[in-house]
Amino acid sequence: MTNPAPAVDTHLLPADSGPPGTEPLLAVDNLHVEFKTRQGLVRAVNGVSYALNAGETLAVLGESGSGKSVTAQAIMGILDMPPARIPKGEIRFRGTDLLKLSESARTQIRGQQIAMVFQDALSALNPVFTVGWQIAEMFRVHRGLRKKAAYAKAIELMDRVRIPAARQRVNDYPHQFSGGMRQRIMIAMSIALDPDVLIADEPTTALDVTVQAQIMELLAELQRESNMAMILITHDLGVVADVADKIAVMYGGRIVENAPVHDVYKNPAHPYTKGLLESIPRVDQKGQELYAIKGLPPNLLDMPSGCAFHPRCPFRQDDCVTDVPPLHAISGTRSSACHYWREVLDGVER
Amino acid sequence: MSNSTITASPAENTKPEKAKKPASLWSDAWYDLRHSKVFLFGAALALLLVIIAAFPSLFSSVDAFNPSTCDLSRARDGIESAHWFGSDNLGCDTYSRVIYGARVSIIVGIVATLATSIVGGFLGLLAGFYGKWTDVLLSRVAEIFFAIPSILGALLILAVIGRDNAGIGSVVLALSVLAWPLVLRIMRAAVITTKSQDYVLAARALGAGPVRIMVRHILPNAVAPVIVVTTMNLGVFIAAEAALSFLGVGIQSPDISWGLMIADSRNRFLEAPAPLLFPALFLSITVLAFVMLGDAVRDALDPKLR
Numbered sequence: 041m042t043n044p045a046p047a048v049d050t051h052l053l054p055a056d057s058g059p060p061g062t063e064p065l066l067a068v069d070n071l072h073v074e075f076k077t078r079q080g081l082v083r084a085v086n087g088v089s090y091a092l093n094a095g096e097t098l099a100v101l102g103e104s105g106s107g108k109s110v111t112a113q114a115i116m117g118i119l120d121m122p123p124a125r126i127p128k129g130e131i132r133f134r135g136t137d138l139l140k141l142s143e144s145a146r147t148q149i150r151g152q153q154i155a156m157v158f159q160d161a162l163s164a165l166n167p168v169f170t171v172g173w174q175i176a177e178m179f180r181v182h183r184g185l186r187k188k189a190a191y192a193k194a195i196e197l198m199d200r201v202r203i204p205a206a207r208q209r210v211n212d213y214p215h216q217f218s219g220g221m222r223q224r225i226m227i228a229m230s231i232a233l234d235p236d237v238l239i240a241d242e243p244t245t246a247l248d249v250t251v252q253a254q255i256m257e258l259l260a261e262l263q264r265e266s267n268m269a270m271i272l273i274t275h276d277l278g279v280v281a282d283v284a285d286k287i288a289v290m291y292g293g294r295i296v297e298n299a300p301v302h303d304v305y306k307n308p309a310h311p312y313t314k315g316l317l318e319s320i321p322r323v324d325q326k327g328q329e330l331y332a333i334k335g336l337p338p339n340l341l342d343m344p345s346g347c348a349f350h351p352r353c354p355f356r357q358d359d360c361v362t363d364v365p366p367l368h369a370i371s372g373t374r375s376s377a378c379h380y381w382r383e384v385l386d387g388v389e390r
Numbered sequence: 391m392s393n394s395t396i397t398a399s400p401a402e403n404t405k406p407e408k409a410k411k412p413a414s415l416w417s418d419a420w421y422d423l424r425h426s427k428v429f430l431f432g433a434a435l436a437l438l439l440v441i442i443a444a445f446p447s448l449f450s451s452v453d454a455f456n457p458s459t460c461d462l463s464r465a466r467d468g469i470e471s472a473h474w475f476g477s478d479n480l481g482c483d484t485y486s487r488v489i490y491g492a493r494v495s496i497i498v499g500i501v502a503t504l505a506t507s508i509v510g511g512f513l514g515l516l517a518g519f520y521g522k523w524t525d526v527l528l529s530r531v532a533e534i535f536f537a538i539p540s541i542l543g544a545l546l547i548l549a550v551i552g553r554d555n556a557g558i559g560s561v562v563l564a565l566s567v568l569a570w571p572l573v574l575r576i577m578r579a580a581v582i583t584t585k586s587q588d589y590v591l592a593a594r595a596l597g598a599g600p601v602r603i604m605v606r607h608i609l610p611n612a613v614a615p616v617i618v619v620t621t622m623n624l625g626v627f628i629a630a631e632a633a634l635s636f637l638g639v640g641i642q643s644p645d646i647s648w649g650l651m652i653a654d655s656r657n658r659f660l661e662a663p664a665p666l667l668f669p670a671l672f673l674s675i676t677v678l679a680f681v682m683l684g685d686a687v688r689d690a691l692d693p694k695l696r
Contacts, residue, residue, distance in 0.1 A: 118594045144599075151597025158595070163588035168416065168610045177606070182597060229596055 063135045064091040065269050066115070066154075066237050071129030073110050073293075076122060082340045084110045086293040087129070094236065097263065097270040099280040099301065101316070102290035103337050108273045111290075112239045115271075116156050117146045133237070152182055155235040157259075159242040161222035165214035171198075171225045172210030178232040197228040201258060220251035224258065231262055238263070239271045244279055256283055277320055281305060286373070289313045292338045292348030295367065299374040309376035309385050311355045347378070355380050419614075419690035426689065432682030439676050442489055443496035452486035455644070459483065476664030478655055484665045488672050491646040495676055498561055499628040505566040507620045510573025511613070517574065518581025518612075519604050529578070532571035541633060543568045548639035561640045565627050576619055580612035587611070614691040621687045625680030632673050648673045 073085035085107040092098050102108045113119045115131050117138065131138045133154065138146060158164035166174060175197055176190035185193065191210065198206035201224040214222055223243060230238060240259060244252035260283050263270050272284060280287060280301065287304050289297040289312065297310040308314040315333040335352035338344055344351050350360040359379060367375045370385075378384060423429045442449055452459050460482035470476070476484050517528040544564040551560045584590065585608060593607045634640030635649030643650065648669040655666040 116595050118591055147597055147599050149597075150595055155597075156592070156595040158588055158592050160588060164592040166589045166593070166607055166611070169606075178596060181602065226592070229592075233597075 063132065064093050065134065066271075067091040067130075067132045068111065068115065069130040069132065071111060071114060071131065072127050073107070073114050073119070074125050074127060076125065077341075080341050083343070084293050084340060085114070088288075088290070088293070088295055090288050090295065090298070092237065092269045092271065094269050095263070095267045096286070097260075097272055097284045099272045099274060099284035099287045100290060101274060101277065101280065101287055101313075103275055105337055105340060106290040107293035108290050109241055110293075112156065112241055112271060112273055115239060116150060116154060117143075118150075118156075151178065151230075151235070152233045153235050154237040154239065155230040155233070157223075157226050157230045157238065157240040157243045160246045161219070161226040162214060162246075164226055165222060167214060170211045170213055171217070172212075174214075175225065175229050175232060178229055182233055193232075194228075197232055198225070201225070201228045201231075201262075203228075219247050220255060223247060223251075223255050227255075227258065227262070231266070231268075234266060235268065237269045237271065239273070241273045242275070243272075245274070245276070252279065259283065277316055289316070292343060293340065294348065294377065296349065296377045297375070298367070299370075299376075303374055307385055309370055309374060309381045310349075310378045311353045311380075311384055312349050314384060315352075315354075355383055419687075422690040423686060426686045428682050429686030429690075432679050432686060435675065435679035436683055439492055439679060440496055443493040446486075446490045446493065450483075450486040450489040452483050455490065455646070457644075459486070476662060476668075478651070478662075478665040479658060484651075484668055487646050487651060488648070488668050491648045491651060491669060492672065492676070494558060494641055494645065494647045495628045495631060495673070497558055498565070498631040499624045499680065501558075502562045502565040502569070502627040502631075503620055503623045505562065506569045506573050506623060507616060509566070510570035511577045511616050513570070514574040514577025514616075515581055515604060515609060515612075518578040519585060519600075519608060521582075525578070528574065532574045535568060536571040536575075538568060540565075540568045541630070544630065544634055545637065545639055548634060553639070553642055556639065556642050557645065558641065561631050561634055564634070565630055569623065569627075573616060573619055576615050577612065580615050581608055584608045584612040618684065618688040618691055622681065622684035625677045625684060628680065629673070629677050 068088055068090050071085055071088045072083070075082040075084055084105075088107065088111050090098060090100075100108045100111070110119070110124075114124075114126060115138070119126075126139060129139070133149065138149065141149075165171065169177075172191055172194045175194035176185075176187070179185040179190040179193045180187070183190075195206050195210050198210065203209060203221055203224055209217075214225070217225065223246075227243070238259075243259065244255050247255060256279055259270065259272075262268070272280065274280060284301045286298070286300050288295050289304075289310060291312050297304065297308065297313045299309065303309075304313060305317065308317055312333070315331070318331040319333060321330055333352055338348050338351075344361075346362045347353070347360045347365050350356050353360065355378070357380065363379070365377045365379045367377045368381055369375045370381060376384070447453070460480050461477075464477045464481040478484055478487070513528050513532075517525040544561075547564040547567065548556060548560060551564075590603060590607050593603050598607065631640060632647065632649030632652070635647040636653045638653065641647035641650050651669040652666055652673075655662065659666050
């Protein structure tokens with residue numbers, strides 16, 4: 041990408057939906073992440089901003105390589121640096137910029153205040169220890185509990201994430217559980233220390249559809265119980281609808297649309313979001329050809345000029361090729377990074 | 391292995407083998423080992439040799455270290471009822487010397503193996519985990535040692551130490567100094583592979599510190615190849631000790647070593663073969679036992695061979 045990133049005026053953004061003047065629980069502000077690779081500099085995240093209050097769920101939507109997971113890993117502070125680098129931006133948690141904290145201070149925050157659920161629980165659990173040991177470790181390390189008390193807590197947690205016969209299964213190894221059960225264990229570990237923010241990185245992608253719904257339900261329920269804030273990273277619009285409060289759609293390392301979840305479903309304000317919604321299979325369209333967004337996701341090493349989406353966009357005009365669209369505020373809670381968001385909202389294709 | 395897939399399929403669970411609790415790599419490996427004839431045979435032999443080394447007096451009524459038990463008039467006598475393995479150049483009983491010689495072999499084998507594995511394993515863990523300049527420094531130093539041909543290098547080290555100071559300690563030192571880089575390399579490679587696993591990232595995301603990640607999450611998952619090399623090294627070091635003693639730079643008289651016994655008897659081999667053949671036979675059996683152990687452990691732990 042050769043053209044400079046647009047100066048996103050964060051004051052225009054409907055960043056906090058909380059009371060005006062108060063700092064949100066977690067605020068990502070103009071975050072940039074880049075990776076040094078042999079082929080060149082990969083700008084994975086280019087000025088992402090979002091904010092989250094307690095009890096809220098933000099869904100971050102986007103395809104592979106859109107920067108959604110990298111943003112999450114930057115929040116967690118588990119990016120390997122190098123090759124990763126954060127040249128610009130802030131990640132404020134309760135008003136403190138996490139990026140300025142020391143590594144040991146961040147280790148204190150990880151798990152206790154911000155925790156993460158990974159996509160593939162089988163590979164995210166240590167294969168050589170029993171699940172009970174792994175859950176109990178959270179209490180032993182961070183709470184200083186003794187072995188017995190920690191195991192009791194582990195069983196309690198396994199019950200809480202609805203693992204049947206938790207007492208009998210506490211000494212089983214990860215590979216002895218089914219995919220859904222493993223994900224429950226991963227969730228149990230991540231909520232063990234009552235974090236304020238839970239980041240779930242595609243928590244249901246590796247699971248089959250019936251189990252997906254159960255896991256989402258579990259996450260939503262745990263969130264209600266403890267008033268956690270949740271960032272749900274996904275590429276599956278179907279998963280989002282019931283759980284999320286607001287959606288941030290990412291494309292090419294940038295947020296292209298920010299909106300309350302129902303507005304997005306009713307009336308998307310960015311051509312990419314529109315394309316995503318239209319490519320969901322629907323029963324009432326049986327027999328018709330399924331819509332697909334034409335073209336390929338952008339190559340992060342060689343981003344298209346102007347708007348990253350322009351080569352695939354049905355609304356494209358000449359200035360899309362040259363000018364990077366800023367995030368236009370549509371209403372108090374919505375914004376869209378498209379020059380022609382009005383046309384998209386009206387559904388006028390050219 | 392044939393039984394490793396059974397746990398995956400519920401249909402098979404009704405078979406008698408359901409009694410086997412499906413579990414971790416380690417219990418799987420232990421299950422394989424218990425059912426491996428090679429392992430059982432090797433382990434039995436190795437155990438016997440360790441017992442011989444620890445309590446030689448259980449196996450021989452003659453104290454080989456006591457010079458008064460030797461009788462020059464019996465020198466190079468053949469096999470007889472009181473001296474099963476014959477007598478050597480000085481008229482000492484070969485059987486009791488072979489029995490007492492086991493100790494040196496076993497001690498050198500075990501201590502050198504432990505030293506190599508601990509030093510190489512620890513440095514390999516650091517190099518693999520911290521990477522960057524730690525890795526560069528440790529790997530380059532290891533390569534310098536790696537470049538030295540082992541027997542030649544050991545000869546040189548022992549020659550510098552000198553015959554007067556030579557003994558078990560110096561042999562262990564010479565062997566370990568040259569062998570740890572191999573363990574470092576293997577450990578480093580395994581750690582680098584393990585480091586990029588999701589569960590290490592997940593452990594970090596849940597607040598585990600670097601030491602905890604290294605010890606709890608990486609080490610147990612990366613240690614298997616090192617255990618394989620460790621078991622194999624036992625046999626290698628025992629053979630190397632015999633070679634160095636044979637060449638005259640290792641164990642020195644009056645200490646007893648199989649390599650030394652072979653060297654002492656080689657000039658009169660045609661006249662009196664027994665004092666050479668029996669220590670050689672014991673040496674071969676010992677090395678064989680540990681190599682068999684190593685083979686079986688590798689089969690059980692190496693996922694590529696499963």
